[in-house]
Amino acid sequence: MFKSFAGEKNLLKISVFVALFFAIFGVVWGSLVSSQIIFFDGLYSLVSVMLSLLSLLVAQFIKKNDRMRFPYGKEMLEPVVIIIKYGVIFLLCIITLITAIVSLLSGGQDTRVGPALIFAFVNTIGCVAVFILLNKNKDKSGFIKAEANQWKMDSLISGAVLFGFISAVLISYTPYEYLVPYVDPVMVLIVIGYFLKTPIVEMTKAFREVLEMSPDQSIEAKFKKVITPIEKKYQISESILRIAKVGNKLFIDIDFILGPQSKMVTIADQDKIREQIIQHTRDLVYKKWLTVSFTNDKKWAQKDLA
Template identity: 50%
Template structure:
């Protein structure tokens, strides 16, 4: 299995190649749509390189300066990444709208269709690779890269369909509509793409604010906490869970009635081990803190 750094390098180099080809092709073919694709890829290169540096920095051990780890950098970097993509989509939409209102833009459909076909195939190959690695590495950085390439697939495929339609139009009485195809596609694609960064920004903000993780993980941990409480006859269990990057912070306080049973240090460690084993299938690094108290105020 390849490590996170190697996988991110593939994304960086792939995006750089696509960016150069698209920008040159877009300028040569006078296509704002292809140019948008190239600029999107170029920004992806810078952002992917930033992700690569951040991933390497997070993996460095620096306990004295970061006693709780550096996983918070992951959502911050991904949040920055999608914010830039959101701004790019908004700029592309407004620029295309201006072109549409000013009479459109003449593009050579044949060149554009060829570019879109090659780009769609290339993006799909890189996406398949990243998606496979995402499942094995469980990395937020790799997941963000895979999402980015998925957006590129849709973008390239939309370009191909749009320019195929424009190509056929040149052979019909509607040939005068052809100049409007390029800016119209930019508006449709960039408008649709706004949804992806917005949803991702929402998820990353939740992690930066250290909010509760997704419902499935939360439910699994709650079941484990309730099971341990009932098994050992504790009065109550108070659970706090948050997800930051690839790390789950889990804090459990068991309220103990010392008149019934007062767990020894060995008992407490055995319960911690049992709790941890119940969560072994959750694919994140766990920061597990389990405390025992007879006074509820220390758990609140």
Template identity: 40%
Template structure:
């Protein structure tokens, strides 16, 4: 990965850590003051996001070190490993919040000061929305798996803040009607709804990262692009060329190609290099570091 991408990654992760620390502190304090499960979940989620962002920042720096005896094939696998940890931890946070919400529903609900909660929610919507937009814009310039995970975290936080604010506005409206006794169930009901909705994102993060860790096939789009590049290389070569395997590991794309020589010909080093360069040229548009291995099949 180039130096500019590395700088962009560190910049985004550092900003994310600063934003997360602010929202974590505010969410925990306000949540405890007003007794809201949802706001406390928002604060805990931001605190977890902060810790995970610091982990991503440390990993981002460590990945750039060259291969050595401990990591003879590089450190690219650390990126999906960190993303898997993020997904698993967020799943745990959402699961615990779901458990707390169910408990509150069966113990009479939770009374919340809707005015303070609504004001805090509105501030969170603006702050989290800005963080999500800003980091997504930076990620478009230089794509990174770690930054993409950060963008998804802030997307969840922004949507959570919108749901919290809307829920408290509804709860405040209910408190002004004959249904006021039921307003205490608004907070745990919001937590239930959001838990079921948000569980999808960390689950996708976890499964996607595990696919990379276990060297499974990448997305259909990447596979099609690699297939086409190998097909083009075969048309430019006198030898039969076949794609042996392809997988994405973090920011790297590993491509294995087999060359089947004609029994009456000898494959020259130039043929192998030409095949590698042709495939590399065709895949240059992908925002990934290419690791192309050309094997002579027998």
């Protein structure tokens, strides 16, 4: 666990420092060359820095053992932070989108295309490198996955900017040179329009975790596949499976309802069943909170008693 956290912590630090560099680079360079898209790229990186710092602090807090105050762990903070992160990104996208529309309607943006092209090239290479690093380790935690998504967005933004400014340079040598001022705000509209989907999707997933809704069907199917042979072996009439994913932890609640035909299930048998369930779901890379109960009366499995 310590090594896993150390890896997570180091990756988040890399994300913070590189994002800080590109934030300063983008905001300053965007102002100098009068480019909305570069300024947005830098501002996005600056927001990423603050949000990455928040992720790092919360990740450290979650790892601290405090069973007395948080008997079920602190993983709920992970989806809450992810909602905050993508909520801020969504707001930033909306504000930038409105600014681009205003600029487009007022005649475009007079941008110094040559220096802007240099920034776009350097930024694209750097963002892609960080994204590849984080994406290789995204299964370590929800925080790293969120960071990888942020850098994926930034990489695609930078790539779109690079393509846009190359197009602007080519257009400037044609009779359509008058269109060059419109390239910058049009790129903003295209990039923002495409990326609005990501924060909406990720916030929806995080809200599902906060509400402790069922995870992906594949996870539930995996546990049902393990439970079915156990039911047959002990002639268990019915079982009720409940799963909730919160951050990097799965809460699994299984109630086996025994009938008159069921075989005797000793305490030793129950522990073997628990071990079997854990062993056969090791490929699910989550921490697991497993509760397995046995009862003759289904009412004790309903969990909504007054």
